[in-house]
Amino acid sequence: MKTYIGIDLGGTNVRCSTVQMDGTVIETVKGPSHADEGAEAIISNIAAMIRQLKDWQNASGIGAAAPGPVARDGNGMAMCTNIPCLAKFPLRDTLQNELHLPCFLGNDADAAGLAEALVGAGKGLRTVIYITLSTGIGGAIVYNGQLLPGSHGYSMEVASMSVDGSRPKINLPANGAVEDWASGTSVTRLGREKMPDQTIAHAGQVFDLAAQGVGPAAAIVDQVTTDLAVMFGNLATTIDPDCFILGGGMMKSAGLFLPMVKEKYQARVLPALRDTAFLTASLDEPGVVGAAMLPMSNGL
């Protein structure tokens, strides 16, 4: 069976794995990213880690999941908040010159979506939308085993989708942007605003308080589940996917909000779209597995 090497590059740590085409992780090397030591040092360090993997030269290709949007030419990140020295650095070509294997670069949410679509919850389905509900809201579209990249590398940068044009702008340029009203960060913010007497550390507490019948928390969850339902409805009217796959930290509280989201989604879409499946992300390491899938989804 073909193998690929995946790189999951974060601001603190980097993980390099040999992965089979069925998604099985064969071997992993982990270590610090050395984010402060400059682009060349970061790449040399990754290359050295990959050379520790058994039979690394026999891999059919290398894929890297990067913590920022990938530029149109696929060679580097357009911007990178976590590792600023890598913004606009030719990450792909540098890795390729170092290791003499074909390299591909993808955004980390795109990589996770690719893994879930190909070997995770969406295996065998043609059109998959992956959504991460976390501090932010992002995602990926996988069609026929390939990521839809978009013209600027911004496909499924869904954070700024407007779910209620009558609401004010907060951080994003659209009024009522879904990330400003229904992300983990937003649920926490709304909890603190509406319940100043409570100490709200994270979104999970707001869902718990709502489940306990605390009025203001229940009102927040009612609004947030409507906002998410509108987002899923808008995605379905645009893409008509076989399924939505949901990942991210907010999914720890899925039992307390997802049934409401599904019910409200079904009330807002055309009858044919009511059966679109809402699946839970199923992989332990979607980032590194999805990175390894990048060469495969590009025909290798």
Add this chain to the structure above:
Amino acid sequence: MKTYIGIDLGGTNVRCSTVQMDGTVIETVKGPSHADEGAEAIISNIAAMIRQLKDWQNASGIGAAAPGPVARDGNGMAMCTNIPCLAKFPLRDTLQNELHLPCFLGNDADAAGLAEALVGAGKGLRTVIYITLSTGIGGAIVYNGQLLPGSHGYSMEVASMSVDGSRPKINLPANGAVEDWASGTSVTRLGREKMPDQTIAHAGQVFDLAAQGVGPAAAIVDQVTTDLAVMFGNLATTIDPDCFILGGGMMKSAGLFLPMVKEKYQARVLPALRDTAFLTASLDEPGVVGAAMLPMSNGL
């Protein structure tokens, strides 16, 4: 150069053309659809028209643009308001058995989008969103020369995209569905509601009155352009296309609303998405040309 046969099937008339792969229409036969005479008669009539086209047997394939959503198996329409007897009829296989050429079926908006993407305003671009602003609002996504069909044949059935969740439902299941608030029919309805003293026959009049400085008309156009900007913004955050191509009857008044839509779009999206092009549909017969492109986009 390869040729294909396109069929543009409407409730009243049907048009069959021989089309080159560059979109040039070589020959056309037109006639009534015989919509009331039953499915078999409709198909026999189409087959007879195709046999009148010179060298029809040398075409690489046949494509039909159908006036309804195409069922998941690609063999017929899931529903058809204009020609009810064709709903769930095996249109593709019947044509194929009659003419012994490979046949493909597509929705009419999808066919128009395919034509504009491949040989019209979007020629050479990778990711194209086609939108028809007419009595209704519909469209198509073309990626790498192929239509994104969606799981239920409902991709870009964008009419029910919510652009303002705080507004009531009208005909569609979503609150603030864009077709209920910004289609030609909706502009006419809003004009009649807000200006009972005027005789409003079509949307163009509302745009004209707004241009003349009539207050209620200007307020309608202000709201409608915001709603369309939100729709385009939501599509860009989802798909990040190279361009939007706009067709349909409302585009006759494009000069009176499109500049406002673009300005409001640019204010609502992330900076990288501000340069996404808004193009005007450029083909005279996008339906029959796009129908002819269906075999080509499927690899023939």
